[in-house]
Amino acid sequence: xxxxxxxxxxxxxxxxxxxxxxxxxxxxxxxxxxxxxxxxxxxxxxxxxxxxxxxxxxxxxxxxxxxxxxxxxxxxxxxxxxxxxxxxxxxxxxxxxxxxxxxxxxxxxxxxxxxxxxxxxxxxxxxxxxxxxxxxxxxxxxxxxxxxxxxxxxxxxxxxxxxxxxxxxxxxxxxxxxxxxxxxxxxxxxxxxxxxxxxxxxxxxxxxxxxxxxxxxxxxxxxxxxxxxxxxxxxxxxxxxxxxxxxxxxxxxxxxxxxxxxxxxxxxxxxxxxxxxxxxxxxxxxxxxxxxxxxxxxxx
Amino acid sequence: xxxxxxxxxxxxxxxxxxxxxxxxxxxxxxxxxxxxxxxxxxxxxxxxxxxxxxxxxxxxxxxxxxxxxxxxxxxxxxxxxxxxxxxxxxxxxxxxxxxxxxxxxxxxxxxxxxxxxxxxxxxxxxxxxxxxxxxxxxxxxxxxxxxxxxxxxxxxxxxxxxxxxxxxxxxxxxxxxxxxxxxxxxxxxxxxxxxxxxxxxxxxxxxxxxxxxxxxxxxxxxxxxxxxxxxxxxxxxxxxxxxxxxxxxxxxxxxxxxxxxxxxxxxxxxxxxxxxxxxxxxxxxxxxxxxxxxxxxxxx
Numbered sequence: 001x002x003x004x005x006x007x008x009x010x011x012x013x014x015x016x017x018x019x020x021x022x023x024x025x026x027x028x029x030x031x032x033x034x035x036x037x038x039x040x041x042x043x044x045x046x047x048x049x050x051x052x053x054x055x056x057x058x059x060x061x062x063x064x065x066x067x068x069x070x071x072x073x074x075x076x077x078x079x080x081x082x083x084x085x086x087x088x089x090x091x092x093x094x095x096x097x098x099x100x101x102x103x104x105x106x107x108x109x110x111x112x113x114x115x116x117x118x119x120x121x122x123x124x125x126x127x128x129x130x131x132x133x134x135x136x137x138x139x140x141x142x143x144x145x146x147x148x149x150x151x152x153x154x155x156x157x158x159x160x161x162x163x164x165x166x167x168x169x170x171x172x173x174x175x176x177x178x179x180x181x182x183x184x185x186x187x188x189x190x191x192x193x194x195x196x197x198x199x200x201x202x203x204x205x206x207x208x209x210x211x212x213x214x215x216x217x218x219x220x221x222x223x224x225x226x227x228x229x230x231x232x233x234x235x236x237x238x239x240x241x242x243x244x245x246x247x248x249x250x251x252x253x254x255x256x257x258x259x260x261x262x263x264x265x266x267x268x269x270x271x272x273x274x275x276x277x278x279x280x281x282x283x284x285x286x287x288x289x290x291x292x293x294x295x296x297x298x299x300x
Numbered sequence: 301x302x303x304x305x306x307x308x309x310x311x312x313x314x315x316x317x318x319x320x321x322x323x324x325x326x327x328x329x330x331x332x333x334x335x336x337x338x339x340x341x342x343x344x345x346x347x348x349x350x351x352x353x354x355x356x357x358x359x360x361x362x363x364x365x366x367x368x369x370x371x372x373x374x375x376x377x378x379x380x381x382x383x384x385x386x387x388x389x390x391x392x393x394x395x396x397x398x399x400x401x402x403x404x405x406x407x408x409x410x411x412x413x414x415x416x417x418x419x420x421x422x423x424x425x426x427x428x429x430x431x432x433x434x435x436x437x438x439x440x441x442x443x444x445x446x447x448x449x450x451x452x453x454x455x456x457x458x459x460x461x462x463x464x465x466x467x468x469x470x471x472x473x474x475x476x477x478x479x480x481x482x483x484x485x486x487x488x489x490x491x492x493x494x495x496x497x498x499x500x501x502x503x504x505x506x507x508x509x510x511x512x513x514x515x516x517x518x519x520x521x522x523x524x525x526x527x528x529x530x531x532x533x534x535x536x537x538x539x540x541x542x543x544x545x546x547x548x549x550x551x552x553x554x555x556x557x558x559x560x561x562x563x564x565x566x567x568x569x570x571x572x573x574x575x576x577x578x579x580x581x582x583x584x585x586x587x588x589x590x591x592x593x594x595x596x597x598x599x600x
Contacts, residue, residue: 027455036455036463087419092411111392112466115415116459119387119422123454126426130447139439146446147430154423155327155336159416163336166412 007290011054014074017067018053019045021075025128039109039117040124044082047100049300051223052077052193058287059197059212063204072132073145073196076125080153081189083121086114088162125149136200145196152188161185170250178252179221186227187220207280214277215288222270223295228253229263234299267296307590311354314374317367318353319345321375325428339409339417340424344382347400349600351523352377352493358587359497359512363504372432373445373496376425380453381489383421386414388462425449436500445496452488461485470550478552479521486527487520507580514577515588522570523595528553529563534599567596 022044027037053074060070089096089104090111097107106114129135129146136142151157161184168181194216198204204212232255254263274292278285322344327337353374360370389396389404390411397407406414429435429446436442451457461484468481494516498504504512532555554563574592578585 031456033455033460033463033467035467036460040455083419087415090412090415092415112390113463115387115390115392116455116463116466118419119383120455120459122419122422123450123457123459126446127450127454130443130450139443142443143430143439146426150423150427150430154427155333155340155416155420156331157423159420159423160333160336163333163413163416166416167333167335 004290007287007294010058010287011294014054014057015050017057017071018050018074018078021071022078025072025075025079025124035109035113036116036120039105039113040121042108043086043105043117044079044121046102048078048082050078052081052189054291055190055193055216056197058291059194060200061287062212062281062285063198063201063208064284065197065200068134069136069200070197072128072135073193073200076128076149077189077193077196079121079125079128080149080158083118083125084153084158084162084189086118086121090114093162093166122153138202141199141202145199148192148195148199152192157184157188157192158186161188165251168252171252173252173257175254175257178254178257182221182224183217186224187217190220190223191216211278211280212288215274215292218270218274218277219292219295222267222274222292225254225263225267225270226296226298228255229260229267230298230300232260271296304590307587307594310358310587311594314354314357315350317357317371318350318374318378321371322378325375325379325424335409335413336416336420339405339413340421342408343386343405343417344379344421346402348378348382350378352381352489354591355490355493355516356497358591359494360500361587362512362581362585363498363501363508364584365497365500368434369436369500370497372428372435373493373500376428376449377489377493377496379421379425379428380449380458383418383425384453384458384462384489386418386421390414393462393466422453438502441499441502445499448492448495448499452492457484457488457492458486461488465551468552471552473552473557475554475557478554478557482521482524483517486524487517490520490523491516511578511580512588515574515592518570518574518577519592519595522567522574522592525554525563525567525570526596526598528555529560529567530598530600532560571596 026041026044029038029041031037056070056074056077057067059065060067085099086105088094089099090106096104098104102108104114105117109117126146126149129142129149153159155163161181164181165185168177173181191213194212195209198209198212231253254266258266271292275289278288281288326341326344329338329341331337356370356374356377357367359365360367385399386405388394389399390406396404398404402408404414405417409417426446426449429442429449453459455463461481464481465485468477473481491513494512495509498509498512531553554566558566571592575589578588581588
């Protein structure tokens with residue numbers, strides 16, 4: 001059993017690992033066009049929970065895959081996440097000034113640079129998956145990974161989720177519609193983390209793949225429920241973004257629709273379902289179990 | 301020798317071919333999120349010169365590659381081009397209201413939808429390259445294509461070119477700096493068309509590949525010189541976008557820096573260099589020769 005102390009150390013190690021990969025993959029600030037590269041680095045490097053890379057590494061660890069084989073996957077997914085945050089923060093979208101405790105990209109630079117930085121980051125993510133020499137040399141598996149990332153980050157995944165999110169502002173939606181939004185907006189990319197890591201191995205059975213995917217669906221949603229809870233109960237300093245920003249934008253949230261207590265219960269229920277999903281794994285999946293626990297207990 | 305009438309018919313055929321591929325690849329408007337899918341289809345389908353797909357098909361034709369093997373490439377590149385236009389037209393960028401004779405995406409829908417439509421289109425382009433069953437089954441070649449597209453559309457290609465473009469507004473730049481901007485903004489994607497098509501074949505020699513790439517560089521620039529000339533001499537109706545919009549935005553252009561006559565001579569010189577580059581090919585490359593001619597003679 002991995003204990004809490006070892007878990008915290010692992011999270012730290014994973015974070016350092018992906019930070020190094022990101023540092024290496026992002027174009028230098030001295031390269032032209034300088035401002036664009038500055039904006040790309042500003043938005044990706046520095047703070048950030050690195051939740052998605054952590055999931056990539058934890059899946060690899062569970063499946064016995066050497067971590068250097070998934071560095072590129074972890075970096076690519078984090079870069080996709082970072083681009084989506086840059087664009088979501090734009091005035092025409094959520095109009096946020098603060099992200100991870102710092103000015104958002106368009107505040108630090110300008111809107112045009114923020115749009116282009118997001119665009120270029122998306123392209124960079126796909127570039128990494130074709131170019132990283134440490135990843136599996138099996139080109140078919142790499143293609144399958146790129147397919148997952150493209151599908152789950154596009155109009156039927158993450159970008160589609162943001163469109164549903166924007167369309168739901170100020171509307172009365174029910175819990176099923178809220179879940180559909182989050183399944184796309186956050187859940188799709190979280191599933192991608194686990195599926196892409198699993199695609200690295202050629203010994204994962206269909207049953208194992210399904211188990212991991214089911215786990216990913218549950219924690220993708222529990223992560224979002226906890227996000228909504230934190231938006232109500234936490235403070236701006238701890239969150240690194242304005243507390244109450246969802247409510248301020250009149251965005252539907254789990255606490256708003258089902259109440260704070262029911263939202264807490266829902267998060268715990270999803271956590272339990274995530275644990276159930278990966279019952280077929282032994283102690284090698286403890287890291288995934290602790291991540292699920294972390295998602296519903298975290299304070300930021 | 302392909303004569304002008306046959307050439308016009310070929311352009312028409314190529315356009316129809318890619319329009320069908322695009323129609324098939326774009327998500328239906330009835331699929332959720334409906335507005336996002338409407339915006340994606342609105343921006344890609346309909347009019348458009350389809351210059352990039354034409355280059356993909358013409359390269360395939362020159363190299364004896366069956367056209368069905370490059371439909372996916374043609375569609376993917378046109379979709380990348382379309383996403384870049386949507387984002388370039390945004391108020392924070394070029395702030396254009398009219399594109400291809402119709403309201404720009406953010407005018408027809410709204411800014412948030414336009415940003416997301418661009419993002420989702422970029423993802424779709426990469427999805428097509430992994431998913432199209434007609435393209436080469438050689439996964440390594442497909443990976444190489446995706447690498448080209450990601451590199452040439454990112455910060456060191458198309459998106460970088462747009463950043464340089466925005467930074468040059470109102471500045472005194474010289475002809476070399478203007479060329480650098482266009483080499484990135486337009487030239488990179490035009491080179492991608494030809495390189496990706498050539499990657500489909502495993503019988504293209506290094507010398508042939510270099511010849512085609514050199515041709516692509518020349519016509520990529522001549523296309524832009526002619527664009528600048530048309531912005532000065534054509535009218536809004538013919539262009540499908542406001543005449544004089546570059547000058548109105550105080551953007552540097554070839555006619556502004558070297559004069560209209562010298563710009564015309566430069567276009568013709570680049571056309572000649574393009575012809576010289578592909579001297580090693582016989583009549584099978586006539587279509588490429590006629591395209592180069594078209595680029596510098598076109599009126600819109």
